[in-house]
Amino acid sequence: MGYDESRALRVKTFIENLSFSKGEWAGKKFNLLPWQWEDVVSPLFGTINDDGLRQYRTAFVEIPKKNGKSELGAAIALYMLCADGEGAPEVYGAAADREQAGLIYNAAAAMVRNSPILSKVCKILDSRKRIIYPKNNGFYQVLSAESYTKHGISPSAILFDEIHSQPNAELWDVLTSGTDYARSQQLVFAMTTAGIYDKNSIWWKLRTRAQQVKAGIIEDPRFLPVLYLADPEKDDPADEELWKRVNPSLGQIFTLDKIRQDYEEAKNDPADFQNFLRFRLNIPIKSLTRFIPMDKWDNCNAPIDLESLK
Secondary structure (H helix, E strand, O other): OEEOHHHHHHHHHHHOOOEOOOHHHOOOEOOOOHHHHHHHHHHHHHEEOOOOOEOOOEEEEEOOOOOOHHHHHHHHHHHHHHOOOOOOOEEEEEOOOHHHHHHHHHHHHHHHHHOOOHHHHOEEEHHHOEEEEHHHOEEEEEOOOOHHHOOOOOOOEEEEEOHHHOOOOHHHHHHHOOOOOOOOOOEEEEEEOOOEOOOOOHHHHHHHHHHHHHHOOOOOOOEEEEEOOOOOOOOOOOOHHHHHHHOOOEOOOEOHHHHHHHHHHHOOOHHHHHHHHHHHHOOOEOOOOOOOOHHHHHOOOOOOOHHHHO
16 A cells, blocks of 8 residues: 555646636636645545555545536546546446536536547537547446436446435445446545535435544545535634635635625525535535524523513
8 A cells, every 4th residue: 555646647637638617717727726636636546555456436525615626526537537547437427416417527528628639539428418438438427316227337437416415325325335346446536515414314424434534533445535624613604714724725716805705795694604604614504594693593692671572
């Protein structure tokens, strides 16, 4: 077991020959951000077992929205399709619904179209949300949500987006339980933001496992946890240093002023504040809406003067 930087740099080179798919960076070179390289690509592809195969088989990435996880997922999907060396690779994109799973596909398809090399060797079938690489008889395919239709597949890679939205563990289990028997180093890449607290959900179980592995409570050398989370018991949602800590793309994709604006708009509106906690700080919430913020409720804890109410 060890680290082979050349393996990781090969993936980095592939990704950085792609270009961003949309927004103000559309068509510009995909330069990996520090967190994307140091926390994800480098350990995921560079950490090798004694048999020369990748150590990590599952990566769980929980990070606030707009930090670039979908573009990274699309780039990794294309690498797994075209350059991982797997025979007849089957790369699948999954999410709670086909539209959500299609977000990574759309980014990947745009990257193929923008690439002088990949656009010549890959075939895009938008009607089926499928990218084919004839050279190795491989494909990247978006899956619909109905889990009962997925038995019998042999994924070399699975890109699972926003797993917090999964209503249950069925799709996860169908895609990951025993599907690696014909694959020597299957990769499961799960990306998500925080969801609604439910200790029985597959998202909460994976998040808990990721936290335990990261803290050394349990040992799982095949599981890579990448977590950018605020602590609801200790952290102050108004702390700008916290914003910087849990949003590693701050200053690269968006500015501190943007988060300030979001916070100022959200702090007096219970529903918006819940969204701020989830999407900007990765703090799970217990429900989608509250009637009144709890700090305002607590301030009402005073003796009632019935005469004044008259």
